[in-house]
Amino acid sequence: MNINNFKTEIQEMEHWWHKLIFLCDRNGQFNTTIPITDQFEKVNTNFILSQGLINIAKNKYPLYVEDIILDTISNKNKVYLLQHIDILFDPTLQIHPIRLLENISKTYKLVVEWPGRYEDNQLFYAEYGHPEYFSCREFEGKVILK
Template structure:
């Protein structure tokens, strides 16, 4: 991934309908040392959701996930770096992770550390057969491979 190309895309985010960038590693392991010098507000999605969902009935999780994230993503001038998003793939939440991120990215600039891989035009999380297996080939936003 070229630092200048990522920086250029980040500068252009505000001009797009979906202000969304996925950072993917060619391997499954993601190294969170992003080669970008700009400052972003980092959000640990696992931490934010798990702290708030503990107070909500499991059957109501799908109704609250987006609202919980919207409570921490509040500044339209800020660029948010979403890290540790693995919780979004938990079947109990009953959310489509990419659609959720796309919806939020209509109003907020998001850079997402994708915890899976990008291959053949698809974002993939987990291995086929795993309960959290997820794949999406139709999505908005840009993908950068590291």
């Protein structure tokens, strides 16, 4: 990933309807090389959702997921780097991870470390047959391959 191109995308993001960038690692291993400045805030999605859902009944999870994330994300001037998003694919949450991220990105700038792969204009998570398998061809936002 060219860091100058990334900086340009971040600047242009302000003008997008969905302020959303997916970072996809070609090797499937993530080691973010984004220079984290005051403009960025890292969010460990697995952690905040695990903590936020601990006292909620499983059948109510879908009602709370977005609110729990929004309790962490609140500054429209920051760019939120969402890391460790694997929990979003847990079937017990009963959510569509991409639609959730798109909805949040209408208000807040998100850069998402995608823990799967990007092939043929499609985002994948897990392998076909796995309970958390997910694929999405139609989505808003931009994909940047590392």
